[in-house]
Amino acid sequence: MYRKMVQIRHFEDHAAEAYAQAKVGGFLHLYIGEEAVAVGAVAAVREDDHILGHYRDHGYALARGCDVKACMAELFGRETGLCHGRGGSMHLADATKHFWGGHAIVGSHIPIGAGMAYAMQYREEPLVVLDFFGDGATGNGIFHEGLNMAALWNLPVVFICENNLYGMGATLAEESPVSDMMIKAEGYTMPAVQCDGMDVLSVYGAVQQAAEHCRSGKGPFFVEAMTYRFRGHSMADPELYRDKEEVRRWRELDPIPRFGDFLVQHRITSPQELAEVNEEVEAEMLEAVRFADDSPWPDPDSVDRWIYAKPINPEAPEEAPSMAGDPAGAAT
Amino acid sequence: MAELTYREAVRSAMREEMRSDPRVILMGESITGYGGSYAVTKGLVEEFGPKRVMETPIAEAGIVGFAVGAAMGGLRPVAELMTVNFALLALDQIVNSAAKFHYMFGGQWSVPLVVRTVSGFGQLGPTHSQTFEGWFASVPGLKVVMPATPADAKGLLLAAIRDPDPVIFIEHSLLYSTKGEVPEQEGLEVPIGRAAVVREGTDVTLVGYSRMLLQALHAAEVLEREDGVSCEVIDLRTLRPLDYPTVVGSVARTHRLVLCGEDWRTGGFGGSLLSEIQDRSFDDLDAPIARVAMRDIPLPYSRKLEQQLIPASQQIVEAVRRMS
Structure with a gap:
């Protein structure tokens, strides 16, 4: 778990650097500070359990072991x-890892997770779905529709709310009448726990309990992880809505050195071994950046690929509908 | 051949496919005990049970989102949205989830989902009397189907359920009780993406779909009888992907074209269809393409007012007469 958190931190640092160099475009949302949530939660379930997350999604991909490069x-x-x-x-x-996406319309994947469950x-498969979202999503109707259906039909889905105190630039007080999001699960008779999202073991314990509950057929479970993003909402965020002192206080709770200290104190590992992990991960990330830099651009002629799993071309009526050019085929 | 109503044809497609494929589930509002607001799903929960015919909360976005997830999990959901007006609540899930995943995730999986919904009128007032097929047809990744006859309703729904991509299947409330011959052979598909020439003619082409196909056929009879004009009538059946060759081929023979829809004149489906056909058939046309569409007015409740607005065969007849 320590290595995974370090991987995410270093991946994000390199992503930010590449963004500054205009190698990465669009919006870039960093998971720095929240690593313990994805890592603790994903480590607490089976490898074939399903994961859905929101747009700040690098952490889930790496925690699930998707290829870094x-x-x-x-x-x-x-x-x-x-x-x-x-x-x-x-x-x-990465469908092969049962990681079903990064979803960038806030809350949209909440009922999707329920449907997968x-x-x-x-x-009658003994699998559970981990459905991650932020505190901001709980103000959206789709959050309530998803929780309502999951509870109504007793579905094996763990809803994991990453409460990082801000919905983009809105403070909790501006976006929600309650500051503890787990209260919102109560109306759906859903059991809920709050855990320390800056402590990977706290998240691990909470999600393990939640997943066991789901797997034993008792229905959905709500986990609220109290956490904080050390960086802005995205790379474009000047962070005018929060003061530097608050950010400094939360940085003292950094989940990576905190878990590292725990491992050393309990003689599970040594500071030297942790330093080696950091070095290995940094080398891995430099290699990933080099790989990305050296990789080919997509073929411009492939721009219309994958619009349909079964393309239908009425312009060529004599041809039977073809699956050609679609190696993934009609998945599912 | 058996004679079925449009409603029975839709129901029999679902029943046959549920019998042959255990992955197929239905979900929607009041589709079990009530039988669906247009009684389309009547009797299905009795045969297949509540696990496969799911009564849902009134939550259109949630229903479609849930169905997208169920499809990703390996099921073949058919989600009923009571009317196309309520589908607006589910637009995000239809456009940003169902239509995008196959492309956005690089072909890793597809979303084999059917959203069944209904257009139509009948003194339902401004919020319940709209047509939005043009919106859905503007989204790459969706397939949009609007059958006019019982045979097509059944065959196209079978094809839609078996299709690996998301299909928006729009029925018409004023067609549910119409009757027609339907092949008795079980599981017989009508392919998505193919228009049909339902009446051959030489002087003008009338293109319609759903209820407007019947209005076009009626107009063709009137024009033949009263004016001696021979109309070719095409049923689009699928709005996306659209069978342009069938329309273009017909225009090459008749040199005149009337597009018949119930959509609003501004921004409606007929507008983009007109533009595309003009591009492809300009040299073949002897007259500007005419378009029958809804005036840009919300549909009022009062019968007298509503009748003024709903496009009907008389406007098609007049459009043809203005051409010659």
Whole structure:
């Protein structure tokens, strides 16, 4: 878990640098400060359990073990990217790892996670869905529609609210009548716990409990992780809405040195070993950036690929509808 | 052939596909005990049970989002949205989720989802009497189907459920009780993306879909009888992807074209269709393309006012007469 958190931190640092060099375009939302949430939660479930997240999604991809080079190449818009340069930073996904995306319309993936959980329940598979979103999403109707259906049909989905105190630039007080988001689960008779999102073990424990609850057929569970992003909402954020003293206080709770200290204190590892992990991860990230830089751009002629899984071409009526040019085929 | 109503044809497509494919589930508002607001799903929960015919909360965005997830999880959901007016609440899930995932995630998976919904009129007032097929047809990644006959309703719905991509299937409330011959062979598809020449003619082409196909056929009879004008009538059946060759081929023979829709004149589906056909058929045309569409006015409740606005065969007849 320590290595995974360091991976995310270093990945984000390099992504920010590449953004400054205009190698990464569009919007870039960094997960720095929140690493313990994705890492603790993903480590607490099976590898074949399903994950959906929001647009600040690099952390989920890396926590689930998606290829680091392919993640970086996706940010660079290259053909070797996780989604062949079609999705970008906000839309990472890897179906082979059961990571079903980065979803960039706030809250939209909340009922999608419930629907996936229904498919698991329908086939009586013992799998759960982790559905991550932020405090800001709880103001959206789709959040309530998703929770309502998940509770109504007793579905195996863990809703994980990353409460980082801000919905973009709006403070909690400006966006919600309650500051503890877990209260909102109560109306749906959904059990809920709050955990320290700056402590990977706290998140791990909470999500483990939640997943066991779901897997045993008792229905959905709500986990609220109290956390903080050390950087702005996106690279374009001047951070006028919060004071530097607050950011400094939260930085003292940095989940990475905190977990590192824990490991050393309990003699699980040594400071030297941790330093080695940091060096190895940094080398891995430099390699990922080099890979992304050297990767080919997508072929311009491939721009209309994947609009449909089963393209239908009425312009060529004598031809049967063809799956040609679609190696992924009609998934599912 | 068996004679079925449009409503029965839609129902029989769902029933046959549910019998042959255990992945198919239905979900929607009041579709079980109530039988659906237009009674289309009547009797299905009794046969397939509540696990496959799901009564949902009134939450259109949630319903479609949930169905997208169920499709990603390996099921074949058919989500009913009570009317196309309520589909507006689900536009985000239709446009940003269902239509995007296959492309955006680089072809890793598709969303085999059918959203069944209904257009139509009948003194329902401004919020319940609208047509939005042009909006859906403007979105790459969606397939948009609007059947006019019972046979097409059944065959196209079968094709839609089996299709790996999201299909918006728009029925028409004024067609539910119309009857027609439907092939008895089970599971027989009508392919998505193919228009049909339903009446051959030589003087002018009338293009319609859904209810306006019937209005175009009626107009063709009147024009033949009263004016001696021979109309070719085309049923688009699928609005996206659209079968341009069938329309272009017909215009090459008749040299005149009337587009018949219920959509609003400004920004409606007929506008983009007109532009595309003009590009492809300009040299073949002997007259400007005419368009029958809804005036840019919300549909009022009062029967007298509503009748003034709903496009009908008389306007098609007049459009043809103005051409010659």
